[in-house]
Amino acid sequence: MNMFKISALAFLLLICQTVQPVSAQYILEMEKFEVPEDLLWTLGNDEGLDDPEERTSFFASLPESEYLRKAEAEGITLKKSISTIYVDGNNFAAESMALDEGKMTFIYLENGDIYMVMWNKKKVIKTSQEEINQMKKDATAMISQAQQNMPNMDALLSKYMTEEQKQQMQEAMNKLKGMGQGMPDQTPQEKPKVTIERPGTKRKLLGTEAELYIAKAGKKVEGIWAIDNDRALAAKFREMGENMTAAFEMEGLKEIKEWEIIPGKFPASKTTVEMGMRGGRLSVDVEYYTSIKRETPTADKFVPPGKDEGFTQGTLMDLMPGMNSAK
Incomplete structure (x- = not known):
């Protein structure tokens, strides 16, 4: 899975956690760059x-x-990513433009529907909070299984690495183990x-x-x-x-x-x-x-493009490895 799709999946996972009922309306403009x-x-x-x-x-x-x-x-x-964020009650949308990925839009509606619009691919990915939650459970199970199948890292570290390399590898392994926090039989990392x-x-x-x-x-x-x-x-x-x-x-x-x-x-x-x-x-x-404005966004900001605009609709499976429909 390429970084574009990984970023998209990560954003979808977080959207389900971030959108909460609010009464205020906002339009925010943001810029990001790596130095x-x-x-x-x-x-x-x-x-x-x-x-x-x-x-x-x-x-x-x-x-x-x-x-x-x-x-x-x-x-x-500077390679900037420019985003505009729209909030209207329980509806949320974020339009992002980056040099390497083009324009993307994420929409979360109060009925639980979630859309990811890939404008350069003429593709709309539709999912829901329920589907995202299930995907998180599946990912957690996969991480747990991977940890159970890990080799004896202490033996490998002692045999092939210097003390400095062992420490660096152990830090990486600890971070990986931290991904399993909250799962059965896992000890949270400090x-x-x-x-x-x-x-x-x-x-x-x-x-x-x-x-x-x-x-x-x-x-x-x-x-x-x-x-x-x-x-x-x-x-x-x-x-x-x-x-x-x-x-x-x-x-x-x-x-x-x-x-x-x-x-x-x-x-x-x-x-x-x-x-x-x-x-x-x-x-x-x-x-x-x-820019931060307390202003009501127009209704079209929360409506994904459809067939009339030449877009096709897919599912989360289109973002998975081996699936070509989102390419």
């Missing part, structure tokens, strides 16, 4: 930062505007302790004051610029986060819960910095909202 290595190198050298921990904290606290400014000054092109720093740094963002929070958990650091001018939006963010917890924890991925770090506030901008397993290469992802 290229050459831009990280330039920024780090400009600051004279050699210590890995200092570099990590610096990149996490750097506003998105600085990444954009420096990229333009250096002639570096997650890194989350520490929170509030340096008092503030700036204007989306026409209001934003404050910087730094959250650290293991090799991951998040710099969150929080705003508190819309309590309803903050409450919606908290509800979404709380319902996403189960899905993320099943995969052992969600150590930092932003809604707990900034209670009553909304993350208008976030930079996630993660150290590679070898303690070397950093990955830096930046996401930020460019």
Whole structure:
């Protein structure tokens, strides 16, 4: 299964956990990009930062505007993903445009129907919350079976690897085991302790004051610029986060819960910095909202295209390995 389909499946799994009844209507615009290595190198050298921990904290606290400014000054092109999110009561839709995947739309309706629209393929995948839940159960069962069939890793590590390689492999295995949390006969893996720093740094963002929070958990650091001018939006963010917890924890991925770090506030901008397993290469992802409007979306935003527009409809099976209908 290619990364496009994996991302689509992951998004569908999370949509079922995130959409909760809300009375407010919103239209939000967001941009995301991964910071290229050459831009990280330039920024780090400009600051004279050699210590890995200092570099990590610096990149996490750097506003998105600085990444954009420096990229333009250096002639570096950022591969952005641009999304528009629509919320109307219990209906939710997200339109996303990325250079490598084209346009995609995800729609979740209050009746439980879920649609994924792949515009460049003229394909609509229809599913439901019930089907997604069953798929999660099946995936959990597969992970459990795979763990039972694992070879004796301790023996393999001792025979073929150096001490450093053993440690790196063990970290990877622990993360895989963490995917089985919540299943029978599984021992939950201890997650890194989350520490929170509030340096008092503030700036204007989306026409209001934003404050910087730094959250650290293991090799991951998040710099969150929080705003508190819309309590309803903050409450919606908290509800979404709380319902996403189960899905993320099943995969052992969600150590930092932003809604707990900034209670009553909304993350208008976030930079996630993660150290590679070898303690070397950093990955830096930046996401930020460019517009938040309390506005009612038009009804057509929650209607998937059909035969009249030249689209065919498929099921989740079209995203599975060996299935060619979604290609």
